[in-house]
Amino acid sequence: MLPTARRVLATRATGLIGRAPALNLSAHDRQRLLSTLAILEQRDGQLNHSSLSAFTAAQKLGGPVHGFVAGSNIKSVAEQAAKVDGVEKIIAVENGAYDKGLPENYAPLLVENIKKGGYSHVIVGHTAFGKNLLPRVAALLDSQQISDITGIESENTFIRPIFAGNAIATVESSDAIKLVTIRGTAFAAAELASGSAVVEDGVDPKAESATEWVSENLTKSDRPDLATAGRVVAGGRGLKSKEEFDRVMLPLADALGAAVGASRAAVDSGYADNSLQVGQTGKVVAPQLYVAVGISGAIQHLAGMKDSKVIAAINKDADAPIFQVADVGLVGDLFEKVPELTEQVKSA
Secondary structure (H helix, E strand, O other), X not given: OOOOOOOEEEEEEOOOOOOOOOOOOXXXXXXXXXXXXXXXXXXXXXXXXXXXXXXXXXXXXXXXXXXXXXXXXXXXXXXXXXXXXXXXXXXXXXXXXXXXXXXXXXXXXXXXXXXXXXXXXXEEEOOHHHHHHHHHHHHHHXXXXXXXXXXXXXXXXXXXXXXXXXXXXXXXXXXXXXXXXEOHHHOOOOOEOXXXXXXXXXXXXXXXXXOOOOOOOOOOOOOOOOOOOOEEEEEOHHHOOHHHHHHHHHHXXXXXOOEEEEOHHHHHOOOOOHHHEEOOOOEOOOOOEEEEEOOOOOHHHHOOOOXXXXXXXXXXXXXXXXXXXXXXXXXXXXXXXXXHHHHHHHHO
């Protein structure tokens, strides 16, 4: 296995909000003062179920947990989220101006609702939406953001990986409002069960925005979403071309019912779309099965997939670093071995 730093690095996020005088409160009293707002994502009136991980993280803090969602046709999204057990309230803002999650108008919206609710913690996924939104919210609240956490020790102490996951930082915040993004693979998405949270209209400041949404080009696929898939097959530079990438990797993905991923080298070489990149500068995944094909195993790639439950690697170089983290390894020519594996999976 790849050696990782065992030493815990401690840092302190002080923020700029003034600290109130220390109070000698019991653990019970402190918990009564806690309240967490979990920010949910939606697209075109459909709840992003992976964003329900924010509820799971929020419930580890203790105290009341509320959800927040905004956009058009939002009632059905709010009613879905209200089914999560342990959630007391869903705050919903019906306004199409927030559909695309543009931070220029979404951040002022969120700040107004945070102030109204008097929340001690705000949690959102470490996704493109969360990473775009929360820094602006932090600036408006004069507070310091704590990013990409993988664990919660207490209401003011959080765990996050640094140096591509080779060291772990324990971060303590003294800010009045803790603003946190969570790594989705570290917190399971809360299930829509028998919850009966109240759905309440939120405050809408209707903030003016100089930004206008023009268009988007989405890559659509019938395969599972890479970020949440239970199985992932990923190809690297060893596939040599986009044509070979598609010829070798796509049939294996279809046979396994897996999502397709790629290393940065493969993406930079044009073998796969940027949205498929796995690694420190791409998506972080933790599927039940991760099959790495023609990937050498650079540390930046390992940072995005080494938490996978089972890692299988296929590479012609027996000394490739990927074999140090792989549970199962096959040394051989991927252009021969992968089609053979695909046929065996199909016939199984």
